[in-house]
Amino acid sequence: MSGLTYCARAHVQRTFEQLMNVLPSQLKEKPQVILLAGGNTPFRNDTDRELPFRQESNFYYLSGCSVPGSFLLALYQPEQANTSTRLSVKLSIPKIELADLMWSVPPPTIEEAKLLFDVTDIAYSSELQFAIDSLLQSHPEAVFHTLPRNSPLFPTLSEEYTTTIVASETHTATDAYLLSSLHKTRLIKDENEVSMLRRANDISSRAHETVMRVLGNAVQGKILQGKGAGIDRPLLPGEWLIEKEAEAEATFVASCRREGAVHQAYLPIVAASKRAATLHYCCNDREFTWGPVKPHDHLNRDAFAHGSTPERQLEPQVLLIDAGCEWDCYSADITRTMPVGNGGKFTEKSKQIYSLVLEMQQQSMKTLRPGIHWDTIQLLCHHILVEGFLRLGLFKGSKDEIMRSGVSSAFFPHGVGHSLGMDVHDVPSASKPINNTTIPQDNIGHPSFYTYLRLRLPLAEGMVVTVEPGIYFHEHLLKAVEESEYVNRELLKDYREMGGVRIEDDILITSDGCENLTKVRSDVEWLESVCSGEI
DSSP states (O other), rough: OOSSSOOOOHHHHHHHHHHHHHHHHHHHHEEEEEEEOOOOOOBOOOTEEEEOOOHHHHHHHHHOOOOOOOOEEEEETTSSSOOOEEEEEEEOOOOOOHHHHHHHOOOOOHHHHHHHOOOEEEGGGGGGHHHHHHHHHHHHTOOOSSOTTTOOTSSSOOOHHHHHHOOSSSEEEESHHHHHHHHHHHHHHHHHHHHHHHHHHHHHHHHHHHHHHHHHHHHHTTTTTTTTTTTBBBGGGGGOOOOOOHHHHHHHHHHHHHHHHOBBOOEEEEEEGGGGSTTTOOOOBOOOOOOOOTTTGGGGGGSOOOTTEEEEEEEEEEEEEEEEETTTTOOOEEEEEEESSSSTTTHHHHHHHHHHHHHHHHHHHOOTTTTTTHHHHHHHHHHHHHHHHHHTTTTSSSSHHHHHTTTTGGGGOOOOBOOOSSSOOOOHHHHHSSSOOOOOSOOOGGGGGTTTSSSOOOOOOTEEEEEEEEEEEOHHHHHTTSTEEEHHHHHHHHTTOOOOOEOOHHHHHHOSSEOOOSSSSHHHHHHHHHTTTTT
């Protein structure tokens, strides 16, 4: 835990209130019950070895409990109920077994759990059925809410706990309302949640900078290539040289683990050169050139004797790292694109594109405030991209015609960001409603601008979103537009090899604007100074 009290009961209260807003009128006056199962520890095949456990997000949101095999039983009574206790939250945890003590880390005792979790009552899981039966007897006509049953997305709630509820003639069991209500509630973060998002961002920001500084040390010759002092002594972390995407990933993850972050929020994306044009590149296994590239290095494949392969690229490149850790189940999602292979400096073309993406991001963040529809930010980014490409000569013709043509979607194909919280693409049913009726109607641009948007709402105070514009030169996407009357095909050849640029920060929407939770800088001067080892 982070050391702060996780406000589980407040989350349960807010979720019940949201439920009351969507329930049919015939159910609203009845007692409401939430019954949830937490996740169980996964195991690696044929090893009996536990895999890292991460609690299911909705269960953690309502309980603050990361103990595998736990259950939540919460009761809410409407205002009309003649009772002094309208809310109760019961957490059930496994009892310590001898095998737990021998093989793994045991769950907490009841006494320990009472100090850890913000709930009304704590008992052992073996007592859950009795608690359900008691609730059925004491609250006739209660409505039991669960997450979608028989869904692989959520922990399975055993039939032994639901059979008596479903069979009851007076009680209602439904999975139609809870998930959407939870998503709407989770969309707005409280102070405690923001503090954990800050911590995840702080750790991840330092991890991004760690990779940059290791690259900079290599450029300065402060990391010597070689096999170390002999077969008896491997290279130590301070002597590592990042020459492969996998080595950059390992450095990032090691930095997060060193600061206590158990999980990455998602598998890191580490892509150099043309591979940076693949949005969710997953291989992270190719080499790249880290240091100064001399004029004739491309003629000399022995220029880098250590680890050289015939496939090694010696052209200046960019390295895109999209990665963030979790802190107590809350995620960071940060992307930095850094120069490699040119003494830690951007080439002229890559600096042009990087600066344009940075402008897209900075102008977006200046616009963020409650009430602004996210589609407006998406459209703004396309306006800036088109204007920038016209300045560079990559586009030609009328800006208005280019906007109407949708050709810019080939270079910026994804959404400018998404909701962020416990999950990276947080609360999808709430952040992207099926009926997007509040979309701005003036100058909405081409429909392709909005195809892959994961957020389509007016912003509200307490939301946390990513702002991650990008520009890419992906061969598959370029083929669809390179013959366009608006594209300068000859000039485009000079940019095709650079891959892509994305810059992503995590942003809290405040009462009158926004706050950037991401600390690692992204301006060109600082990036080049760090990646070249000058500072």
